[in-house]
Amino acid sequence: xxxxxxxxxxxxxxxxxxxxxxxxxxxxxxxxxxxxxxxxxxxxxxxxxxxxxxxxxxxxxxxxxxxxxxxxxxxxxxxxxxxxxxxxxxxxxxxxxxxxxxxxxxxxxxxxxxxxxxxxxxxxxxxxxxxxxxxxxxxxxxxxxxxxxxxxxxxxxxxxxxxxxxxxxxxxxxxxxxxxxxxxxxxxxxxxxxxxxxxxxxxxxxxxxxxxxxxxxxxxxxxxxxxxxxxxxxxxxxxxxxxxxxxxxxxxxxxxxxxxxxxxxxxxxxxxxxxxxxxxxxxxxxxxxxxxxxxxxxxxxxxxxxxxxxxxxxxxxxxxxxxxxxxxxx
Amino acid sequence: xxxxxxxxxxxxxxxxxxxxxxxxxxxxxxxxxxxxxxxxxxxxxxxxxxxxxxxxxxxxxxxxxxxxxxxxxxxxxxxxxxxxxxxxxxxxxxxxxxxxxxxxxxxxxxxxxxxxxxxxxxxxxxxxxxxxxxxxxxxxxxxxxxxxxxxxxxxxxxxxxxxxxxxxxxxxxxxxxxxxxxxxxxxxxxxxxxxxxxxxxxxxxxxxxxxxxxxxxxxxxxxxxxxxxxxxxxxxxxxxxxxxxxxxxxxxxxxxxxxxxxxxxxxxxxxxxxxxxxxxxxxxxxxxxxxxxxxxxxxxxxxxxxxxxxxxxxxxxxxxxxxxxxxxxx
Numbered sequence: 001x002x003x004x005x006x007x008x009x010x011x012x013x014x015x016x017x018x019x020x021x022x023x024x025x026x027x028x029x030x031x032x033x034x035x036x037x038x039x040x041x042x043x044x045x046x047x048x049x050x051x052x053x054x055x056x057x058x059x060x061x062x063x064x065x066x067x068x069x070x071x072x073x074x075x076x077x078x079x080x081x082x083x084x085x086x087x088x089x090x091x092x093x094x095x096x097x098x099x100x101x102x103x104x105x106x107x108x109x110x111x112x113x114x115x116x117x118x119x120x121x122x123x124x125x126x127x128x129x130x131x132x133x134x135x136x137x138x139x140x141x142x143x144x145x146x147x148x149x150x151x152x153x154x155x156x157x158x159x160x161x162x163x164x165x166x167x168x169x170x171x172x173x174x175x176x177x178x179x180x181x182x183x184x185x186x187x188x189x190x191x192x193x194x195x196x197x198x199x200x201x202x203x204x205x206x207x208x209x210x211x212x213x214x215x216x217x218x219x220x221x222x223x224x225x226x227x228x229x230x231x232x233x234x235x236x237x238x239x240x241x242x243x244x245x246x247x248x249x250x251x252x253x254x255x256x257x258x259x260x261x262x263x264x265x266x267x268x269x270x271x272x273x274x275x276x277x278x279x280x281x282x283x284x285x286x287x288x289x290x291x292x293x294x295x296x297x298x299x300x301x302x303x304x305x306x307x308x309x310x311x312x313x314x315x316x317x318x319x320x321x322x323x324x325x326x327x328x329x330x
Numbered sequence: 331x332x333x334x335x336x337x338x339x340x341x342x343x344x345x346x347x348x349x350x351x352x353x354x355x356x357x358x359x360x361x362x363x364x365x366x367x368x369x370x371x372x373x374x375x376x377x378x379x380x381x382x383x384x385x386x387x388x389x390x391x392x393x394x395x396x397x398x399x400x401x402x403x404x405x406x407x408x409x410x411x412x413x414x415x416x417x418x419x420x421x422x423x424x425x426x427x428x429x430x431x432x433x434x435x436x437x438x439x440x441x442x443x444x445x446x447x448x449x450x451x452x453x454x455x456x457x458x459x460x461x462x463x464x465x466x467x468x469x470x471x472x473x474x475x476x477x478x479x480x481x482x483x484x485x486x487x488x489x490x491x492x493x494x495x496x497x498x499x500x501x502x503x504x505x506x507x508x509x510x511x512x513x514x515x516x517x518x519x520x521x522x523x524x525x526x527x528x529x530x531x532x533x534x535x536x537x538x539x540x541x542x543x544x545x546x547x548x549x550x551x552x553x554x555x556x557x558x559x560x561x562x563x564x565x566x567x568x569x570x571x572x573x574x575x576x577x578x579x580x581x582x583x584x585x586x587x588x589x590x591x592x593x594x595x596x597x598x599x600x601x602x603x604x605x606x607x608x609x610x611x612x613x614x615x616x617x618x619x620x621x622x623x624x625x626x627x628x629x630x631x632x633x634x635x636x637x638x639x640x641x642x643x644x645x646x647x648x649x650x651x652x653x654x655x656x657x658x659x660x
Contacts, residue, residue, distance in 0.1 A: 001402045001426040003452050044643055072331045073511060080637065081411045083431045087514060087635035091648045096331040096511035098439050098652075099635070101413045101429040109428055113443065120450035122333050140639075181403060181426035184417060305417035305429070307410065309470075313374055318421045322428075 002213035004178035009118040013064035016283035017056040019160030025260040030283040049133035053089035056162035072123040077106035078131045103303030106130045107278040108322040114167035115176040131162035132273030154194040156230045156272035163278025174289035177327045180210040182320040192311045196233025199302035202319035204240040222294045227277035227301030228256030230270030255280035277301045297326045332543035334508035339448045343394035346613035347386040349490030355590040360613040379463035383419035386492035402453040407436035408461045433633030436460045437608040438652040444497035445506040461492035462603030484524040486560045486602035493608025504619035507657045510540040512650040522641045526563025529632035532649035534570040552624045557607035557631030558586030560600030585610035607631045622658045629654045
């Protein structure tokens with residue numbers, strides 16, 4: 001499903017918060033706030049992730065001069081079982097909320113739905129937000145970090161980060177010009193330590209469908225940005241496009257590769273998680289689109305729709321990618 | 331956030347599938363299909379739940395004379411970690427899909443978003459679906475059923491069931507006339523074996539906001555139907571309304587109470603799960619609205635937004651309820 005808005009809604013505010021590793025990465029200076037305390041003042045990592053989300057939402061509101069009561073609807077999600085980081089973060093908000101789950105592509109799902117609901121006038125102002133936390137994700141998906149398990153070279157580091165944005169009708173860059181909702185692509189990858197490989201075909205499927213559905217071309221965009229394919233997934237994406245005779249490597253950025261500095265940081269294939277694409281978008285991409293330094297970006301977040309239970313049952317990893325066309329001009 | 335559609339979209343098809351306990355319940359004869367095999371021909375309960383969802387979607391399409399390729403978008407969700415019942419169910423569908431998570435209130439979230447996207451013309455035809463499975467839920471949330479643990483009298487039985495519907499613009503009853511998106515309500519209940527008590531205040535909050543936002547009254551509706559408060563939660567709901575001098579007991583139905591026959595079935599406080607409200611709606615409520623036997627129903631599904639991890643950390647249970655106004659006339 002692809003749609004181009006006749007009157008594109010705009011992203012009027014955005015904020016990104018990260019942990020210390022994210023602060024030490026390539027984009028550390030672009031974040032609105034870096035917390036040196038991985039607990040964010042709380043006593044468990046799950047509570048920490050909720051607090052991270054709460055602080056990120058508060059910053060996005062503060063930068064817009066708004067209060068939570070000015071928001072009609074929160075569209076949020078995260079990677080924790082039953083999306084509890086999001087539920088507990090906004091427990092006291094008194095604002096209507098809908099939970100989303102599309103793994104690491106939840107961020108663009110929230111962009112798409114916020115644009116759909118504001119452009120149609122159903123909601124005046126929507127707050128979109130996603131998060132992830134390295135320590136809460138490690139113990140849920142793999143092992144508690146205290147166990148000291150060795151990680152495979154193909155793994156990616158789940159970002160301790162969150163990105164929040166506010167969508168409404170208006171005339172203020174950046175704009176959400178259109179989108180393609182992803183479909184599930186499963187090429188049979190069963191290695192849960194190599195998500196980039198599982199997700200690259202989904203990104204390829206959605207990006208090519210966006211171009212064929214809209215008639216737009218690679219040259220209409222400054223950058224094609226994927227969510228978190230990391231180093232290995234990005235190389236696979238180039239190979240998939242190369243089969244069509246297309247070299248996207250010069251146009252391509254990946255949030256998982258942008259976030260950390262692999263020369264200095266032990267992140268293997270790069271960053272990942274609901275908070276990776278969210279924070280890179282809100283810290284780095286949206287400001288460039290706001291200032292006009294970037295004119296058009298196609299943001300294709302990617303998600304691996306498995307669970308540890310399905311991996312233990314020998315299932316392959318279904319993946320998805322939702323793409324959003326972000327632009328400096330309406 | 332409350333909205334009344336000027337031109338309400340309609341639900342053009344719906345289907346419900348259940349397991350053997352659901353077949354033996356009050357509504358057994360209303361289901362489109364009852365499977366006597368709890369595995370649905372698969373080898374694990376998680377695969378079974380995906381197969382249950384796949385069969386329910388296929389029936390909703392078949393009843394409308396449609397194929398999966400006629401659908402623009404699937405909006406689906408379930409209770410399993412990372413919503414894998416939904417992802418694996420639609421892995422081969424080749425249809426755009428967005429995952430939703432709002433616990434047992436995901437069904438009305440999908441009704442609301444499907445109505446929003448079709449009424450605004452962004453999607454022509456949306457398939458909404460949710461499911462739950464008694465055995466996959468028991469081992470994820472509590473204990474594998476083989477353990478034989480005793481259940482508290484306040485517990486509810488997670489339904490092995492799924493409900494699917496198709497929303498589009500048109501003139502065919504039933505219609506989705508409006509909705510209220512819930513906000514999170516947490517009254518401090520910490521007993522994960524008493525979800526009805528945790529969710530009743532959320533249902534009260536959303537139902538009263540729907541009436542105050544729309545100016546409609548209890549008498550405008552044949553029935554006010556909650557998702558799965560069960561026996562205990564329903565009694566609490568009556569007490570909350572009684573504080574306002576309102577007796578809703580004569581107008582109220584609860585899907586968790588409707589699904590099973592407590593005289594014959596060992597279901598304690600009633601049914602629950604993403605599939606309970608979905609299957610009761612698609613098997614029992616939507617047909618009544620289609621035929622005109624019911625004119626107007628306010629369906630307020632309820633969800634408990636906790637996880638076993640948060641319960642272990644001593645947290646109380648945040649709850650939510652999304653309400654949809656379903657009507658025989660536009």
